[in-house]
Amino acid sequence: xxxxxxxxxxxxxxxTFTSSFIILPQNAAAHLNKDALLYEGMHSDEIKTIQSILxxxxxxxxxxxxxxxxxxxxxxxKSFQKNSKIAIDGIVGSETKGALIQYINQHMDLLExxxxxxxxxxxxxxxxxxxxxxxxxxxxFGARTEAAVRTLQHEMNINPDGVVGPKTWKKIESLLExxxxxxxxxxxxxxxxxxxxxxxxxxxxxxxxxxxAAPQKKDTVRKTENVSIVREFYANSTAYTANCTGCxxxxxxxxxxxxxxxxxxxxxxxxxxPLGTKLFVEGYGYxxxxxxxxxxxGHRIDVFFKDNNRALQWGRRTVKVKVLE
Numbered sequence: 413x414x415x416x417x418x419x420x421x422x423x424x425x426x427x428t429f430t431s432s433f434i435i436l437p438q439n440a441a442a443h444l445n446k447d448a449l450l451y452e453g454m455h456s457d458e459i460k461t462i463q464s465i466l467x468x469x470x471x472x473x474x475x476x477x478x479x480x481x482x483x484x485x486x487x488x489x490k491s492f493q494k495n496s497k498i499a500i501d502g503i504v505g506s507e508t509k510g511a512l513i514q515y516i517n518q519h520m521d522l523l524e525x526x527x528x529x530x531x532x533x534x535x536x537x538x539x540x541x542x543x544x545x546x547x548x549x550x551x552x553f554g555a556r557t558e559a560a561v562r563t564l565q566h567e568m569n570i571n572p573d574g575v576v577g578p579k580t581w582k583k584i585e586s587l588l589e590x591x592x593x594x595x596x597x598x599x600x601x602x603x604x605x606x607x608x609x610x611x612x613x614x615x616x617x618x619x620x621x622x623x624x625a626a627p628q629k630k631d632t633v634r635k636t637e638n639v640s641i642v643r644e645f646y647a648n649s650t651a652y653t654a655n656c657t658g659c660x661x662x663x664x665x666x667x668x669x670x671x672x673x674x675x676x677x678x679x680x681x682x683x684x685x686p687l688g689t690k691l692f693v694e695g696y697g698y699x700x701x702x703x704x705x706x707x708x709x710g711h712r713i714d715v716f717f718k719d720n721n722r723a724l725q726w727g728r729r730t731v732k733v734k735v736l737e
Contacts, residue, residue, distance in 0.1 A: 640737035
């Protein structure tokens with residue numbers, strides 16, 4: 413099962429990919445124990461970590477995490493356990509912690525060359541822990557971070573595409589769980605063999621200049637975690653639930669959202685995105701174009717959430733949409 417350090421690290425990464433998460437306390441990792449049971453009446457930083465993850469799943473109703481395992485937390489745990497189809501007892505043990513990590517894996521954004529932000533910074537911290545000790549933590553996915561990722565993927569027998577998706581995150585967690593480090597030498601057949609070595613300094617500004625100077629290819633099919641991205645564009649996004657006014661609860665493609673509340677479904681304009689298309693939406697994750705809407709025209713999408721609070725938190729935003737093969 414999962415170790416405390418793995419749960420804390422993954423939760424902290426996940427804290428950056430959705431606005432419903434709050435940032436975890438820096439010492440949370442020290443207070444997590446895979447063998448410890450958490451239940452009503454307890455108070456700890458470990459519980460605050462669990463509450464943070466449950467906020468992302470939509471099960472925890474309070475605006476702030478408290479660290480106290482009260483009735484709201486117990487209800488949230490039971491709701492999550494029910495949706496995860498595991499024993500519903502309101503107690504957080506190894507099975508529930510594992511299910512929480514599985515949820516995070518399924519919703520983690522793809523990170524690739526040019527990505528920026530806290531997600532990248534935490535990726536870099538995790539890479540440092542598994543052996544890339546000289547990798548800077550600057551929140552920019554440049555050549556050095558890409559080379560480290562490719563080396564990791566090569567060592568873990570993953571397609572070395574330099575893109576961090578669910579498979580790569582899972583391998584990182586496995587290494588952290590078992591306190592393993594890998595050989596950080598760049599493999600001879602790496603696509604980065606002509607780049608600077610990971611341990612050599614390279615300024616962020618220099619890397620950005622290199623990226624800006626490089627010719628940009630459009631409509632190129634790229635392999636990312638064994639998924640081909642055939643097209644990318646930005647879209648205006650809103651959110652909806654199965655219980656909205658005028659909603660039947662069944663999508664245009666026949667998905668019963670009331671019976672399948674954890675479905676990742678997006679309403680689209682079929683003339684832009686054909687129904688049934690697999691997508692990856694920034695901040696939402698992997699989904700299917702499975703619904704339509706009267707107001708959904710052109711480059712506009714509507715993402716489904718199982719509860720109104722999460723839909724309201726999503727609000728209206730511009731997101732990058734990746735059309736998958």
